[in-house]
Amino acid sequence: MAQARPYYADRSLSAAFYEVVTAADARLQGDLDIYADLAPAGGSVLELGAGSGRVAFALAERGLRVTGVEIAPSMLAQAQARLAGLPPEVAGRVELRRGDMTALDLKRTFDLVLCPYFTLAHVPAGTAWRNTFATAARHLASGGLAAFHLPLAEIMRLPAPPRDAVVLDQALPGGGRLQLHVLERTFRDGIGRLDQVVEYVERDASGAVVRRSPxxxxxxxxxxxxxxxxxxxxxDRDPVPLGGVGEIWVFRKA
Ligand SMILES: C[S@@+](CC[C@H](N)C(=O)[O-])C[C@H]1O[C@@H](n2cnc3c(N)ncnc32)[C@H](O)[C@@H]1O
Structure with a gap:
């Protein structure tokens, strides 16, 4: 496998351009409404893997109180910077903290626990999944809901696109562009593991490469x-399909 930084590592372009890529991802359309509908008005939400705050801030704008837990310093720093720019009444409903969803105990419960946008898929199925579900259960009272957005297995099995194909081409402020290529893609069915190397290429307004990072x-x-x-x-219900590539699984604490 090519030398590559892990996703969301410090100085990674996946972290730097997370907002750009996510905003362009139509496959997430509607997830915020689904999550908001699972919480009582003004209720409390624990988000596991809060990233740069996409979900946490949107739910806080709708009046929910959100605690976002994030493991990657690069992502947490972006969320904290965005939080500082929010209207005080919205920012006051958000708490961000560094933490690992597989080993978290905040010693309190929430109305809803969320694990959006394939975050659970980032950790190995097995002990890490069991520990993450235990985290969700630990932070819910009896009857509380937990929602996990997971990718569909059939999407994992799709063949890799040609290495020179641009799989995302997005305009950047200032006239540049962000282009993504998939350099490697291997799915091992027996263990349910997809390994991808995605190359991020940032170009300036003239088309010259500014940064390139697999x-x-x-x-x-x-x-x-x-x-x-x-x-x-x-x-709690049948998984809710989202964007043709994933499903939101909703569980209820017994
Ligand atoms: C695809 S992003 C989702 C961010 C945000 N929830 C959203 O929907 O836009 C996945 C995030 O989960 C974080 N993450 C991965 N493993 C984690 C763990 N064990 N504990 C907490 N966060 C984790 C990653 O660093 C990343 O920011």
Missing amino acids: ERLTYYVADPEPAAAAAGLLK
Whole structure:
């Protein structure tokens, strides 16, 4: 596999351009409404893997109180910078903290626990999934809901596009462009693991390359129900399809 930084590492372009890529990703359309509908008005939300605050800030704008936990300093720093620019009444409903969703105990419960945009798929199915579901259960009262957005296994099995194909081409402020290529893509069905190397290329307004960075993204897929059940979380409804590439699984604490 090519030398590549891990996704969201310090100085990675996946972190630097997270907002640009996510804003262009139509496959996420509607997820904020689904999450907001799961919480009571004015309720409390724990977000596992809060990234740069996309979900946390949107829910706080809708009146929810959100605690966002994020493991990557590069992402947490972006969220904190964005938080500082929010209207005080919205910012006052958000708390951000560094933490690992597989080993978290905030010693309090929330109305809703969220694990959006494939965050669970970033950690290996097995012990890490069981620990993450245990985290969700630990932070819910009986009857509380937890939602996990997971990628579809069939999407993992798609063949890699040609290495020179531009899979995303997005305008940047100042006239430049961000272009993404998939350099490697391997799915191992037996262990439900997708390894990808995505190359980020930043170009200036003349088309010259400013920065180029191959970055490694690994996803794990599995049936979440056994790990959830082991933590006392039971399937609440059929998974909600999102964007043709994933599903939001909703569990209820027994
Ligand atoms: C695809 S982003 C999702 C960010 C945000 N929730 C959203 O929907 O835009 C996944 C995030 O999960 C974080 N993450 C991965 N493993 C984690 C862990 N064990 N604990 C906390 N955060 C984690 C990554 O650093 C990254 O910021």
